[in-house]
Amino acid sequence: MSEVKVSQVGGLLGGSEGKTFSWSKVRQVANPEIVIAFTLFTVLMILAVFGQFLMTHDPMQGDLLKRFTPPGQEGYILGSDHLGRDLWSRMVEGLQWSMACALLANIINLAIGSTLGLLAAEKPGMLRTVINQLVYTLQAFPALVILICVVVVVGQGFWTLVFTLGLLAWVVYMRVVYAEASSLFQREYVQAARLAGVSRWSIMFQHVLPGVRASLFVIFAFHFAGLLIAESALSFLGLGAPLGEPTWGNLLAESRQYMMRAPWMLLVPAGSIVTAVVTMNLVGDGIASLSRKQGRGMEA
Amino acid sequence: MSSSVDTAPAGPEASRSFENLIAPLVPVLQQLTRLVVLLFMVTTLLFFMLRLAGDPALVLAGNDATPEQLAAIRAQYGLDKPLIIQYLNYMGNLIQGDFGRSLASGEPAMEKVLNMLPATLLIAGLAMAMSICVAIPLGAWLGFRPERADRRGVSGIIFIFQGVPGFVTALICIQIFAVNLRWLPSLGMEWGTIFDWAITESFSIPIPLPSKTWILPSVSLAWFLMPSLTRVVAANTAEAMREDYIRTARAGGAPGHVLLLRHALPNALLGAAALIGTQFAFLMGGAVITETIFSWPGIGWQLIESTQTLDFPVVQALAFCIAMLVFLVNAVTELSFQFLDPRLRTKGS
Numbered sequence: 001m002s003e004v005k006v007s008q009v010g011g012l013l014g015g016s017e018g019k020t021f022s023w024s025k026v027r028q029v030a031n032p033e034i035v036i037a038f039t040l041f042t043v044l045m046i047l048a049v050f051g052q053f054l055m056t057h058d059p060m061q062g063d064l065l066k067r068f069t070p071p072g073q074e075g076y077i078l079g080s081d082h083l084g085r086d087l088w089s090r091m092v093e094g095l096q097w098s099m100a101c102a103l104l105a106n107i108i109n110l111a112i113g114s115t116l117g118l119l120a121a122e123k124p125g126m127l128r129t130v131i132n133q134l135v136y137t138l139q140a141f142p143a144l145v146i147l148i149c150v151v152v153v154v155g156q157g158f159w160t161l162v163f164t165l166g167l168l169a170w171v172v173y174m175r176v177v178y179a180e181a182s183s184l185f186q187r188e189y190v191q192a193a194r195l196a197g198v199s200r201w202s203i204m205f206q207h208v209l210p211g212v213r214a215s216l217f218v219i220f221a222f223h224f225a226g227l228l229i230a231e232s233a234l235s236f237l238g239l240g241a242p243l244g245e246p247t248w249g250n251l252l253a254e255s256r257q258y259m260m261r262a263p264w265m266l267l268v269p270a271g272s273i274v275t276a277v278v279t280m281n282l283v284g285d286g287i288a289s290l291s292r293k294q295g296r297g298m299e300a
Numbered sequence: 301m302s303s304s305v306d307t308a309p310a311g312p313e314a315s316r317s318f319e320n321l322i323a324p325l326v327p328v329l330q331q332l333t334r335l336v337v338l339l340f341m342v343t344t345l346l347f348f349m350l351r352l353a354g355d356p357a358l359v360l361a362g363n364d365a366t367p368e369q370l371a372a373i374r375a376q377y378g379l380d381k382p383l384i385i386q387y388l389n390y391m392g393n394l395i396q397g398d399f400g401r402s403l404a405s406g407e408p409a410m411e412k413v414l415n416m417l418p419a420t421l422l423i424a425g426l427a428m429a430m431s432i433c434v435a436i437p438l439g440a441w442l443g444f445r446p447e448r449a450d451r452r453g454v455s456g457i458i459f460i461f462q463g464v465p466g467f468v469t470a471l472i473c474i475q476i477f478a479v480n481l482r483w484l485p486s487l488g489m490e491w492g493t494i495f496d497w498a499i500t501e502s503f504s505i506p507i508p509l510p511s512k513t514w515i516l517p518s519v520s521l522a523w524f525l526m527p528s529l530t531r532v533v534a535a536n537t538a539e540a541m542r543e544d545y546i547r548t549a550r551a552g553g554a555p556g557h558v559l560l561l562r563h564a565l566p567n568a569l570l571g572a573a574a575l576i577g578t579q580f581a582f583l584m585g586g587a588v589i590t591e592t593i594f595s596w597p598g599i600g601w602q603l604i605e606s607t608q609t610l611d612f613p614v615v616q617a618l619a620f621c622i623a624m625l626v627f628l629v630n631a632v633t634e635l636s637f638q639f640l641d642p643r644l645r646t647k648g649s
Contacts, residue, residue: 133334133337133338133341136334136338137337137338137341137342137345137623139581139626140338140342140622140623140626140627141342141345141619141623142585142603142618142619142622144588144603144604144607145346145349145603145607145615145619146349148353148604148607148608149349149350149352149353149607150353152353152354152608152610153352153353225463229465232465233465233466233467233589236467236589237588237589237592237604252467252468252471255471256471259474259475259479260479263475266471266472266475270468270471270472273463273464273465273468274460274463274464274465274468275463277463277464277465278459278460278462278463281459281462281463282459
């Protein structure tokens with residue numbers, strides 16, 4: 001099942017899905033790491049999409065008589081917390097929250113970062129200088145202050161976090177698109193398109209952007225992992241998810257008072273974060289190695 | 301940036317020597333302009349962000365202040381004037397080096413921040429040193445023969461470590477070493493006993509001896525920095541080992557350790573230097589979360605503290621300091637590349 005996914009991503013990268021599909025090709029690209037990556041990724045996706053049906057308890061409803069139940073006892077797969085709530089269900093709910101937040105922020109980052117990267121790469125001039133200075137400022141700016149200010153003004157919440165992360169964390173996209181697109185703008189096909197009277201925006205998004213697509217996929221995966229960490233860290237500090245919302249960061253923050261009594265309250269969210277981040281890093285590595293292979297295949 | 305040196309037109313002697321004199325200054329001037337624009341943007345952005353977030357008069361007077369008290373405070377601090385005038389006043393003071401006084405404690409804001417700085421530099425330096433000491437030998441070992449089973453296993457473990465966020469490491473460290481084993485303190489920071497290293501009769505350098513409170517914060521921070529550095533060193537070493545010059549050296553009969561230490565590693569470290577610079581610049585922003593978890597009195601901790609209590613002058617001073625430090629670290633990294641990488645050294649200079 002995971003192998004089918006591999007071919008799909010390979011197809012996405014090369015834009016030649018379907019007609020060149022064959023099992024020998026899949027076996028050629030599917031090294032163990034990629035298989036593990038996409039198996040884990042599939043599991044994460046299933047939990048994120050069908051989580052509601054996989055929860056065994058109501059994540060918000062506790063049974064005070066069953067506080068601090070160790071994992072595996074009395075029907076609690078991963079144990080229960082200080083209010084007798086099921087940690088498995090809370091973990092799944094947190095996963096949906098974090099995944100949605102990271103995904104949306106990532107899409108905003110992608111849009112802003114690649115647009116600014118393309119604009120800066122197109123030609124030297126005012127625009128390039130201004131965008132570069134903006135990037136430079138964002139890197140030296142304590143973004144946390146902005147987030148705290150926004151939280152003070154509009155309060156904690158899902159959309160606060162999505163938009164602050166979305167508007168502040170796009171630098172990595174801009175840098176990569178800028179670096180790669182700069183050379184693409186010098187290519188003959190772009191010159192030809194320009195001479196043929198293709199519009200500026202069309203050259204940027206239809207002719208140059210596809211050239212950096214492979215890198216964008218790779219960053220998307222790695223950046224997703226980074227955003228997951230950022231989201232949980234901010235929630236842990238009390239700046240991300242609203243209090244009471246069972247996100248991984250909040251679960252970790254709750255666990256701090258009960259470390260002696262219930263170490264699983266720490267280990268469950270910690271393990272989930274690590275698994276999710278490692279999965280997304282593996283996916284990023286996998287896509288990178290697939291696109292390298294494909295690049296080599298085209299040269300040969 | 302250094303292209304101005306290479307492309308200096310061959311003109312008359314006089315203008316040429318002038319160009320040679322000016323040329324090395326051009327990058328410096330460029331950097332300085334960047335710094336000024338950077339500091340201007342940071343302070344301006346922050347000023348308006350913070351004013352949007354809250355009313356400094358309310359912070360000063362407290363929540364149960366009467367309207368008359370509020371009005372008095374507004375008049376006293378000039379907060380009744382239009383925002384743009386306040387902004388111009390603020391920038392005017394800033395240019396003279398006056399950041400104002402902390403709304404919470406009344407001490408000068410910049411002084412407060414500078415008092416916090418040593419703790420942050422200490423933890424950043426310790427963590428960075430530890431991370432480098434582990435990552436470079438480990439990365440070299442991994443990259444030398446990356447295909448072997450033992451190295452693949454270790455690489456896998458490091459890959460998993462890379463996915464462990466810093467605050468999770470910190471929490472697990474606290475759980476094990478402070479809660480279960482009770483070996484180390486998990487909160488606060490002490491400078492420890494100060495040892496005066498006497499250079500001459502009248503001049504001595506105070507050296508703080510390590511304190512137990514340093515261990516957990518710096519180790520958990522180093523733990524967070526180490527995996528990515530190791531992976532970069534390993535990848536670069538592995539790549540360098542595939543280069544033609546290594547094959548030539550090997551054919552010439554150079555033993556393995558010479559290949560690695562003399563030929564491959566220096567090239568690998570070049571890439572690592574860039575990452576070390578980036579990581580150190582990141583640490584200058586204060587390892588906010590690590591500092592908060594361990595109640596480490598550095599600028600990261602202060603940043604959270606001051607922003608949450610809307611202590612405007614301190615936040616401004618903090619941001620100014622952080623921007624300055626990040627700039628310095630980046631500039632030093634960029635400059636050090638000129639020394640580290642012979643290919644970047646300009647001819648003629």
